[in-house]
Amino acid sequence: MNLEDEFAQYRGQLVAHCYRMLGSLHDAEDAVQETYLRAWRGFADFEERSSVKTWLYRIATRVCLNALQHSSRRMVPSALGAPGIDPHDLETQSLETSWLEPFPDLLLSTDPAQVVGTRQSLRLAMVAALQHLPARQRAVLILRDVLAWQASEVADLLVTTTAAVNSSLQRARAEMAKLAPAEDDFSEPDEPVRRALLDQYAKAFEKADLVALKGLLTQDTRWEMPPIPTWFSGRDDVLGLLATKILPGEGRRILIETSANGQPAFAMYVRGDDGIFHAHSLKVLTLTKAGVSAVMAFHNPSLFAAFGLPIDRCPQE
Template identity: 50%
Template sequence: MSVPSWFSRSQVHTGGLRETHRDPGHNLAVDFEPFRRELVVHCYRMLGSLHDAEDLAQETLLRAWKARERYDERRASVRTWLYRIATNVCLTALEGRARRPLPSGLGAASTDPGVPLVPDFEVPWLQPLPARYADDPQARAGVRLAFVAAVQLLPPRQRAVLLLRDVLQFSAAEVATQLDTSVPSVTSSLQRARAALATAMPREHEVREPGDQAVRETVERYVRAFEAADVAALVTLLTDDAVLEMPPVPLWYAGSADYGRFMARVFTMRPGAWRAVPLTANGQPALAAYCPDDDGGHRLHTLQVLTVTPAGIAHNVVFQDPRLFAAFGLAVSVP
């Protein structure tokens, strides 16, 4: 079966896959394109990589198009069928791959604010998810960075079961069919996955939504302090055990005191007024940070994803990857 000429890799961002096929026995019109975004999110949860997720969602739609004549609406909905394909595409992609961590998942926190900042590009770091994929309120709990990072600790099949059952709310019978296994096996895997995540995840009620008024005020105050390079003001907005980490640098700090000492070093290295543009990522408040440049303007420095709790900012994951900047559509400089 040949692939249609209108179906290309560029359609991940710009086009669609829509194949209307009518089976005389089923009288079914198969329309795959409306599922593209949620399939990207599912693949992202499975692999922790935005770029891999977009590729694998595309692969899922291609496989679905090739197999469209074998689809039977009497056995499963289009959505259930597509998730079966996507999950198995992800499981195949995960074979032999190392998990995608954050620096805090690799070793102890540093207490030296002056340690050399040496990136490690050999590690397949966890990536953030742009707002265009995470703007559905129902999806936010399943794409928060802490959750996605914790999910990466699970074996791939446990990971799949947890996501299909607890995040996507498929029944145990549906998941058993999607993974070619039994309902008891699904139930056992889910119990083990939940137990493993219980100690790795922050309590959900402690994390506030980006639209919460208190969150907006906290982020606004953080932005003002950051732009002014006011370390003392920054520290007052943190929880006592706040975490700062900076992939691809395998370095992280725990506690507001060390967080503040490191930020003092950053502002000393790049003196002057900074700029911070608020945005969202992974359903969380975030900001694009711009450092002063030699021409009197500001150049893009980092993408920072914040976790805000009632007690303050508890976590800041600072990304410095030009590929991610492009995926988020961030301006490389601001006047």
């Protein structure tokens, strides 16, 4: 295998690593591009004291830490304040806020054993929680608990001591225990139930069937819509929002299934006056055995391209 092919085989994993650090797919891709540039320039000095993969991760981590010196953490609406209660009173889009972005699962490895662990560490709630950690703590936690590096390896990368790494890891784990969902919250329904739930959700949403949606949402469901700061918590308030914002009737919108952050997702298109369906939002669902417990609806059509989806769709597609 030549060097170019060896570098290329790690691209998806490196983008996922940088995404965990930065919370943005676009920033992660830029970081990986910078990683490869540095790797090409410095390969002559690579002493093979580690694998090429580990060497690339070291470079990528340093690139991310440097980027985080000049940027604010990525946010989700629920981290900014209390939920809204009036669907008629939504805050205007906040384009100045650095919002968390979704991660397309199509970028992940096709190795099932690797995908399971990778996806769990990429779930939206986990990545959102990571954003609350200081940059170096974030790096320590990811390198130790996601990539399973030894404390001594992390210490060497960060030019610190093993004791300092262990102390930083303890603080990071304690903070994540307060912010991140518990392991049980990742327990999705079995595949037949999961498949039926997603099919029913798509059908009900396309028709704006609020009665059907009520049966699919959990009592404590949450609805967020970055870059709109206002968010809603609880089934009744979420249904109130949907009743206000989605027009009833068939043929007004279509949902195309995809997958983001190891979670089911739908790209929603809305029919315009020209009869064409235009990209509207990318909705990432959190499923539990009780139903849909959260929807993160990213109102950013520019995200569609990363998921291999067109901006516009003809009615017959």
